[in-house]
Amino acid sequence: MSNLSAQLSAFKNKIKSGPSVAVARKPIVKPSSPSNESPNKPSNNESSNNTIKRSTTSTDSTPERKRPRIPTTQEMNGAHLSTQLHLAVEFIKEQDQPVSIYKLQDHLSIDVQRSLLPLLKEIDRVKFNSSNNTFTYVSLHNIKNSDDLLEFLRKQTTFKGTSVKELKDGWTGCLAAIDELEEENKILVLRNKKENAPRLVWANAGGKIGEITDEFKKQWNDTKLPEPDILYQSLIDQGLKPTGADPSLINKKPQQQEKKQKKARRGKITNTHMKGILKDYSQLM
Structure with a gap:
C-alpha cells in the first residue's frame, strides 16, 4: 500500500515539473475595403437583397390564424357537456329574445346541433322553434316589460305580494322597470333595509304615496x-x-276550572278458562 502511494506522489510531481506548452495564436486578417466606403458598410445591392430577404422571411414566417376546431360529442365527457348545457341555458335566458342556433354555437364554440340540441329540447323552460332554428326562454310569469308587470299585478286576487326574485327569472330589465313604476306611483315596493333592493311588489290601487286624501x-x-x-x-x-289604573279597581273575572271526571276502573277477568266451573257471587254484593 505504501509503494502505491509513493508511485502516485511521484507521478504528480512529474506532471508539475514538466514543461508547459503555449498555444500559438493566429492573427485575425481583416478584408480589404475601398477608401471611400467603410469596411463594415454593405453595398447598395447587398442591402437591397438583405431587405428583400428579411421582408420575404417575415412574411413567410407569419402563421395564418385558423378558426378553433369545434369538438365533437365523442370528445366531450359528461362533466364538460353538463357545463356547456348550463352556459347555454344562461345565455338564452339573458337575451330576452329568441336566440338562433348559430349565435349560440359561436358563443360556446361547440357543435350545438349535434351535442346540446337533444338536451335543450328536454328542458321545459327552453322552447325550440324548428322552423327558424331559434331558442326562447320561457320565464315563470312571462313578463317582458312594464305594461306586462302592471297587468299581472292588477289581476292578483290577494295582497300577498309578488316576489321580485320570480320576476327577474328570464327578464333582465326587471329592476329598472320596478324603479320606473315606483317613481310614477303605479306600484308599491317593499325593499330590504341593508341593500335597499326590491323584494316584494304590489299594484298601487290608491293615490299618490305619502299623501292623505x-x-x-x-x-x-x-x-x-x-x-x-x-x-x-x-x-x-x-x-x-x-x-295608571289601580289594580284593585279592576274587576277580574274568576276563572272556572273544569273538573275532570274519574273513570270507573273495570276489573280484568283473567280466569276465563274456568268460566263454567266457578260460580258467580256478584249479585250478593
Missing part, C-alpha cells in the same frame, strides 16, 4: 272621542287595565 281627513275630524273619565271607567268595567 280630503275624504280621509274629513272622516278623521268627524270622529269624536269619548271623554277621558268616561273612557277610563269603560275600560275598567270591561276588565281592561287603563294606563
Whole structure:
C-alpha cells in the first residue's frame, strides 16, 4: 500500500515539473475595403437583397390564424357537456329574445346541433322553434316589460305580494322597470333595509304615496272621542287595565276550572278458562 502511494506522489510531481506548452495564436486578417466606403458598410445591392430577404422571411414566417376546431360529442365527457348545457341555458335566458342556433354555437364554440340540441329540447323552460332554428326562454310569469308587470299585478286576487326574485327569472330589465313604476306611483315596493333592493311588489290601487286624501281627513275630524273619565271607567268595567289604573279597581273575572271526571276502573277477568266451573257471587254484593 505504501509503494502505491509513493508511485502516485511521484507521478504528480512529474506532471508539475514538466514543461508547459503555449498555444500559438493566429492573427485575425481583416478584408480589404475601398477608401471611400467603410469596411463594415454593405453595398447598395447587398442591402437591397438583405431587405428583400428579411421582408420575404417575415412574411413567410407569419402563421395564418385558423378558426378553433369545434369538438365533437365523442370528445366531450359528461362533466364538460353538463357545463356547456348550463352556459347555454344562461345565455338564452339573458337575451330576452329568441336566440338562433348559430349565435349560440359561436358563443360556446361547440357543435350545438349535434351535442346540446337533444338536451335543450328536454328542458321545459327552453322552447325550440324548428322552423327558424331559434331558442326562447320561457320565464315563470312571462313578463317582458312594464305594461306586462302592471297587468299581472292588477289581476292578483290577494295582497300577498309578488316576489321580485320570480320576476327577474328570464327578464333582465326587471329592476329598472320596478324603479320606473315606483317613481310614477303605479306600484308599491317593499325593499330590504341593508341593500335597499326590491323584494316584494304590489299594484298601487290608491293615490299618490305619502299623501292623505280630503275624504280621509274629513272622516278623521268627524270622529269624536269619548271623554277621558268616561273612557277610563269603560275600560275598567270591561276588565281592561287603563294606563295608571289601580289594580284593585279592576274587576277580574274568576276563572272556572273544569273538573275532570274519574273513570270507573273495570276489573280484568283473567280466569276465563274456568268460566263454567266457578260460580258467580256478584249479585250478593
